[in-house]
Amino acid sequence: MQEITDNLFTPVPKQLNEQEKITRPSITYGQDAWRRLKRNKFAMAGFYFLIAITLLAIIGPYLQKNGYDVQHLTARNEMPNGSYWFGTDEFGRDLWVRLWWGTRISLFIGIMAALMDLFVGVLYGGISAYYGGKIDDIMQRFIEVVYSIPYLLITVLLIVMMGSGIWTIVFAYGITGWISMARLVRGQILSLKEQEYVLAATSLGASPWRIITKHLIPNALSFIIIQITFTIPQAIFTEAFLSFLGLGVKVPLASLGMLLSDGVGSMRVYPWRLLFPALVFSLMMVSFNLLGDGLRDALDPKFRK
Amino acid sequence: MYRFVLRRFAYMLITFWMIVTVTFVLMHNLPGDPFANSEKLSIEQRALLAQEYGLDQPIFVQYKDYLINIAQGDLGVSFAYPTRKVTEIIKQSFPASAELGMESIVFSVIIGLILGITAALKHNKSWDYSAMFIAIVGVSIPSFVLGPVLQYLVGVKWGILPAALWNGPSSRILPALTLSFMTIAITARMMRTSMLDVLHADYIKTARSKGLSQSAIVLKHTLRNAILPIVTVLGPITVNVITGTLVVEQIFAIPGLGKYFVQAVYSNDYTLIMGLTIFYSLLLIVVMFLTDIAYGFIDPRIRLAKGRN
Amino acid sequence: MKNILEVKNLKVSFHTYAGEVQAVRGVSFELKKGEVLAIVGESGCGKSVTSQTIMRLIPSPPSFIKEGSILFDEKVDLLQLTPKEMELIRGSEIGMIFQDPMTSLNPTMTIGKQITEGLVKHQGLSKDKAQKQAIELLSLVGIPRPETRIKQYPHEFSGGMRQRVMIAISLACRPKLLIADEPTTALDVTIQAQIIDLLKDLQEKIGSSIIIITHNLGVVADIAQRVVVMYAGKIVEQGTVDDIFYRAQHPYTRGLLHSILRLDDEKGELVPIEGMPPDLLAPPTGCAFAARCQHTMNICLKEDPQPQLIQDEHNTACWLLDKRMRAGIS
Numbered sequence: 008m009q010e011i012t013d014n015l016f017t018p019v020p021k022q023l024n025e026q027e028k029i030t031r032p033s034i035t036y037g038q039d040a041w042r043r044l045k046r047n048k049f050a051m052a053g054f055y056f057l058i059a060i061t062l063l064a065i066i067g068p069y070l071q072k073n074g075y076d077v078q079h080l081t082a083r084n085e086m087p088n089g090s091y092w093f094g095t096d097e098f099g100r101d102l103w104v105r106l107w108w109g110t111r112i113s114l115f116i117g118i119m120a121a122l123m124d125l126f127v128g129v130l131y132g133g134i135s136a137y138y139g140g141k142i143d144d145i146m147q148r149f150i151e152v153v154y155s156i157p158y159l160l161i162t163v164l165l166i167v168m169m170g171s172g173i174w175t176i177v178f179a180y181g182i183t184g185w186i187s188m189a190r191l192v193r194g195q196i197l198s199l200k201e202q203e204y205v206l207a208a209t210s211l212g213a214s215p216w217r218i219i220t221k222h223l224i225p226n227a228l229s230f231i232i233i234q235i236t237f238t239i240p241q242a243i244f245t246e247a248f249l250s251f252l253g254l255g256v257k258v259p260l261a262s263l264g265m266l267l268s269d270g271v272g273s274m275r276v277y278p279w280r281l282l283f284p285a286l287v288f289s290l291m292m293v294s295f296n297l298l299g300d301g302l303r304d305a306l307d308p309k310f311r312k
Numbered sequence: 313m314y315r316f317v318l319r320r321f322a323y324m325l326i327t328f329w330m331i332v333t334v335t336f337v338l339m340h341n342l343p344g345d346p347f348a349n350s351e352k353l354s355i356e357q358r359a360l361l362a363q364e365y366g367l368d369q370p371i372f373v374q375y376k377d378y379l380i381n382i383a384q385g386d387l388g389v390s391f392a393y394p395t396r397k398v399t400e401i402i403k404q405s406f407p408a409s410a411e412l413g414m415e416s417i418v419f420s421v422i423i424g425l426i427l428g429i430t431a432a433l434k435h436n437k438s439w440d441y442s443a444m445f446i447a448i449v450g451v452s453i454p455s456f457v458l459g460p461v462l463q464y465l466v467g468v469k470w471g472i473l474p475a476a477l478w479n480g481p482s483s484r485i486l487p488a489l490t491l492s493f494m495t496i497a498i499t500a501r502m503m504r505t506s507m508l509d510v511l512h513a514d515y516i517k518t519a520r521s522k523g524l525s526q527s528a529i530v531l532k533h534t535l536r537n538a539i540l541p542i543v544t545v546l547g548p549i550t551v552n553v554i555t556g557t558l559v560v561e562q563i564f565a566i567p568g569l570g571k572y573f574v575q576a577v578y579s580n581d582y583t584l585i586m587g588l589t590i591f592y593s594l595l596l597i598v599v600m601f602l603t604d605i606a607y608g609f610i611d612p613r614i615r616l617a618k619g620r621n
Numbered sequence: 622m623k624n625i626l627e628v629k630n631l632k633v634s635f636h637t638y639a640g641e642v643q644a645v646r647g648v649s650f651e652l653k654k655g656e657v658l659a660i661v662g663e664s665g666c667g668k669s670v671t672s673q674t675i676m677r678l679i680p681s682p683p684s685f686i687k688e689g690s691i692l693f694d695e696k697v698d699l700l701q702l703t704p705k706e707m708e709l710i711r712g713s714e715i716g717m718i719f720q721d722p723m724t725s726l727n728p729t730m731t732i733g734k735q736i737t738e739g740l741v742k743h744q745g746l747s748k749d750k751a752q753k754q755a756i757e758l759l760s761l762v763g764i765p766r767p768e769t770r771i772k773q774y775p776h777e778f779s780g781g782m783r784q785r786v787m788i789a790i791s792l793a794c795r796p797k798l799l800i801a802d803e804p805t806t807a808l809d810v811t812i813q814a815q816i817i818d819l820l821k822d823l824q825e826k827i828g829s830s831i832i833i834i835t836h837n838l839g840v841v842a843d844i845a846q847r848v849v850v851m852y853a854g855k856i857v858e859q860g861t862v863d864d865i866f867y868r869a870q871h872p873y874t875r876g877l878l879h880s881i882l883r884l885d886d887e888k889g890e891l892v893p894i895e896g897m898p899p900d901l902l903a904p905p906t907g908c909a910f911a912a913r914c915q916h917t918m919n920i921c922l923k924e925d926p927q928p929q930l931i932q933d934e935h936n937t938a939c940w941l942l943d944k945r946m947r948a949g950i951s
Contacts, residue, residue, distance in 0.1 A: 152326060160593060164338050167580065168338055247456075248456070252577075274461070288452070289452040292452035293448050
């Protein structure tokens with residue numbers, strides 16, 4: 008502590024504009040959320056893994072010359088080796104190529120589901136919530152009834168009608184799968200409409216468009232993103248399930264579910280045929296879930312420490 | 313409360329009716345011939361069969377008959393097994409599926425709750441991580457991979473438990489376990505989140521300010537409020553379990569409904585498909601209805617609000 | 622007169638991802654038995670952290686107590702107690718009322734149960750006896766038909782009623798000390814007056830000492846006998862109610878008083894204090910109020926002022942009151 012001398016007791020001239028300086032740098036909502044997400048090691052691991060898988064799904068098949076349905080009858084049931092990195096199945100098809108093709112298909116299904124969530128679910132829920140009143144009531148009744156019809160049953164019925172295959176699965180999702188998203192969005196927008204900052208923005212003279220784009224949607228967006236992160240693995244999982252029952256994509260196309268199913272069938276004799284698809288599939292599921300959890304924690308503004 | 317129950321009941325009926333109708337419409341718009349799988353039939357034989365099944369009647373008459381039959385509990389006769397009525401098939405094979413399903417649900421909800429509660433109480437410590445790890449495994453390894461692996465390792469290689477079939481209590485273990493994983497995962501994670509939410513609530517601070525012990529706070533204040541959201545997902549959980557039985561029954565050769573359902577789809581056995589679809593739907597709708605009611609009872613805000621109207 | 626509470630040099634900080642936030646930076650005050658002390662200050666000044674630290678209610682981590690002692694009833698340092706020992710004190714010796722009555726009660730438990738819990742635990746009463754007491758308490762806090770109300774749930778009560786219930790809960794075991802953390806902030810103005818009257822009434826009847834935390838000077842004038850003014854985690858001035866209202870010395874206290882609109886003020890202008898409180902992540906050297914003060918001196922920017930006695934119990938932490946300045950400043 009320095010010496011307190013008398014001359015220190017003299018006034019200091021004021022600089023008024025210094026006072027409003029907020030010492031902690033202010034950051035946008037997006038930056039804050041990204042920073043928080045980055046600190047969650049598990050979520051980031053999941054995120055990077057998913058990127059890696061997607062890249063592999065895109066370029067993987069091209070790393071080998073073989074097509075996914077090309078049969079090399081002289082090289083059947085081979086263990087992983089130099090020319091067939093993941094080995095071959097009973098028809099001599101290159102499992103490396105088939106695995107990444109399968110991943111493509113599964114990811115495609117997941118993305119289609121997500122898109123449907125986005126376009127049908129969000130719109131439906133948004134319209135329902137925005138208009139409220141009678142329209143909301145009717146739209147909600149409709150949803151309640153459809154919600155009770157299990158997705159799997161519809162899918163099976165449609166499969167019976169339309170035959171199995173990618174588009175049937177996607178179509179079935181188009182009928183019932185987006186409902187969770189619609190309900191979520193509706194719930195969010197309904198409560199957002201009542202929030203005081205919407206009232207504040209209105210009273211400041213903001214136009215409805217500005218309110219929607221700058222206030223309602225960004226806040227609902229975080230929930231939408233989180234929901235999609237869980238929808239995609241759900242859709243992929245369901246497809247795998249159907250594949251196991253023989254109701255999945257058509258042969259010779261391979262989805263992860265088909266590969267798993269094949270692998271299970273021969274796991275005692277050729278375990279690698281189950282191992283690789285199982286690894287990719289499980290890690291993909293885990294990654295989506297970790298990422299989803301991480302996003303949920305990162306995007307909730309109440310958790311800001 | 314009564315009005316609440318009545319409304320839910322009415323919804324249940326409407327939904328059921330819709331499903332029944334949708335099933336009917338779908339089935340009658342199917343391409344191809346229901347008799348495509350049978351041996352070559354002559355035209356007269358086809359006409360006879362069509363008459364037998366009422367397929368030659370105008371659509372509205374068929375619909376009316378269909379509804380009446382359902383109301384009386386008659387779901388028709390299986391195409392693939394012409395000597396057996398659908399309801400009889402259901403009666404015979406449902407008990408096995410029901411038992412499998414119930415065992416799985418009870419087991420997995422209990423384990424899931426325990427895992428979720430401990431994870432929340434030991435937040436961010438090793439218990440939390442291990443519990444969540446188990447949960448993650450549950451959602452990432454599908455039952456049709458887990459089942460056969462368990463079957464092989466535990467059933468065949470180590471010979472501890474029966475690998476298949478439905479004889480005796482020990483044969484229930486592997487299938488129920490396989491079926492449970494996903495539910496355990498869902499329940500554990502939900503419970504953990506719910507507990508953490510409640511533990512941060514203001515009224516828990518009030519409870520602490522009264523000097524209550526940690527265990528009293530958890531048992532009397534936290535649990536009851538944290539469990540509420542779980543009740544709402546009991547419906548979807550049951551859905552998952554029921555659909556799960558389709559696969560598990562295949563893997564473990566269990567004589568339940570799932571087996572018949574899959575077969576029916578393969579063989580285009582329309583009446584059986586329709587009948588089973590209706591049956592499963594009814595099951596699910598009733599479950600949703602019951603969980604709605606249960607939630608209304610547990611949460612006093614709903615229970616009393618409706619009652620005082 | 623005995624001191625029911627002696628807080629000495631309390632320092633409480635929080636670990637955050639950005640660093641250590643020093644919420645309470647050396648707070649010392651006393652509460653005499655039977656007295657009502659008001660802690661006043663703006664949001665973020667550390668008044669809630671101080672009061673909740675007395676009850677050891679702040680989760681630790683992320684909070685931690687850097688320094689200090691809290692002597693209760695001249696017998697025991699609350700900061701040294703084990704959690705189990707603290708449990709015995711909470712609810713029975715010290716009670717607390719929280720700010721938001723809408724969220725401070727368990728929605729799935731009857732009001733009666735929430736009152737009797739404490740009675741059963743601390744006084745070992747049987748359920749029946751506890752229930753009877755609960756009914757008495759409810760009528761004490763002014764809730765009509767308590768026998769029926771006992772079985773009801775929080776959502777069946779209005780905001781003001783719920784706060785009365787909170788008061789009943791906190792006073793159930795006749796604690797020696799009651800801490801009221803902004804008890805009226807979330808209520809309508811008319812209800813506020815009722816609650817404060819109730820507290821005054823109960824204080825006389827039960828004889829508890831009260832610490833009331835508020836940023837409403839009207840409430841302070843109504844119920845308090847002594848006042849502690851906090852700013853940026855420290856006490857800038859303390860004294861009797863009269864000292865503070867009529868003889869305030871610290872520029873911040875004076876600013877607070879000037880910023881209230883008075884009925885007899887003809888001009889009717891609101892005079893706010895310019896600027897904002899400092900970020901407690903990096904508290905400034907010197908006096909925390911220096912940036913907003915009209916009388917800042919060089920010393921204020923370099924050294925933190927210590928409490929200077931003005932007279933009797935009135936002291937303030939301000940360099941303007943240093944003996945070197947006394948000669949020139951009134």
